[in-house]
Amino acid sequence: MNRLQRPVFFNDDAAVVALSKNEMVGSYPLLRDNLAAVRAGYKQYASVNGDVSQIENVPISPQLATLLKGHYTNPSADIAFIDKIRADGEHKTCPMCGSSRCGTLDHVMPKAGYPCFSIFGMNLVPACKCNLLRTNRLTNPAFPGARLLHPYYDDILSERLLTAHFRDLGPVPKVGLRSVLDAAHPFRNAVDFHLTNVVRRSGAAEWIRGEWAKMVLKPGLLIRPLKKNPATRAGLVDLLEEERQDVDESTGSKNSWMSIMLSGLLADDVVDWLFAALTAPGRPPNGPLV
Template sequence: MAKVNKLPLPVNDDLATLSNVARHRQMKGYPAIWAEQSTLVAAYLQYTASQGNPHVLMPAPISMTVGNLMRDYYKSSKAVVLAYINQIRDARADKVCAMCGSFGSETLDHLLPQANYPEFAILSANLVPACPCNVQRNNTVKGVSQSQRVLHPYFDSVLGQRLVAADIEDPFSQAPKMKLKILLNPMDPDFDAVRFHVDEVLMKTAIIEHFETAWANLWRRPSLLIPKLHGIAMISQPKLVYAIARERGRLDRRHRSLNNWDSVFLSGLLNVPALTSLMQRINDGPPELL
């Protein structure tokens, strides 16, 4: 199973693409891009070597003309040599967003934004299938500390873990306050990057509203979110844990992501207060709840 928004690199030879673009006499970028090709090649190689780390990469010293041409190539992307751009987008249009875990990846996110890094506008390793969360993130990619940065779905192996869970305050309330908690050990070397990613990407989406809706549905009818509960009049904590974990596993497999929003919500139910609240709701509530 492909895990937690960790994606394989696109199958595209970016250096060959750059060479084709630079030498294509019928494309409007010729000969400007050809004249600065060596600078662009060096930037591409540094991107790969640094795995897209914005603390390492400095904007390439290219002219404004070439920067604008690279942005224009991405916007049009109709040339055969640039066909891979739409292919990357279309291949995951109906999949979970690699950046935030929501349901849909109908856009491409320039992980390092075009505004600051136009040299990477057509670099396949910099094009991440995503939902509109890339608009909310805007151009934010790094914090003050060297360890604070947005996670890269092509390079960050930490995305192969279950990273976050819903944090349900006062689960005995019909409308508890929802937050996000990080599951990674604070001593983990990736913790600061994960926390930065949560603050700058996930918390700018509608994930909290998604949790609130899921809780309201769970409160009304638990078996709608956890089908294993259907027809059960009384349940023990071990059986409830099993039912939640089983449904979470099914969602992990269905969405090919451990951090899809529904799995993240169910992870938030696997603590004593939330389990106790849900058990009371099931065991003390009327049969129609199930």
């Protein structure tokens, strides 16, 4: 999860106007004849700052819907920005779930249900395979403000939002994911919704469990400074906080999977367990913890 700067190397309105005039593409003249509605839809999307609970669907014919989805799959020169968005984000932290790389694009408003936004650049964010695993739910009316977060618009994604939660500490602990926001925080329901419908389905907890196994076997494999045993519990906390800061700077996200794991390692009970295991009598530096 991460807040992204909105791309500035293209203009959605100019692009769709140019595409509507292109007599060489299959959507001509249908897109031309529906251009006013499509442009209005783009404008309304931006006017609500990408809030998925307020974005209005644009009624277009099934034929035009199919053609626009086809343009996404095989973009013409008028909408070449689609491939550039994908390429520019390929090796970055996934802004939707926090995994270590992207490789594809996610339609924030799913193109199946909102085909008008199939080629709308502000609806296309770099993503990993989580775009195939997330649900198509956008909101949960039972909880005020519960909705999918938008990497191009929701500034809250720049903040630390998630932590791992470890239970039954040992070789194979139980791993959960939870929000760090207070229950009264105005974005708490949105973060919980995004966590449930995207992050938990992405395999983040399973990845963290695997990294824990590496740490238990040889701590320095996961956190290099743990090749040496910390002298004090406070020193261990400082080490973990510094490691998390380095990870955040390296990935450009406070909610990468590794950052989420390190936040979980900083929980008091986990620090207690780690320090006791690291400093157990007779344990060699960088040796197994159990």
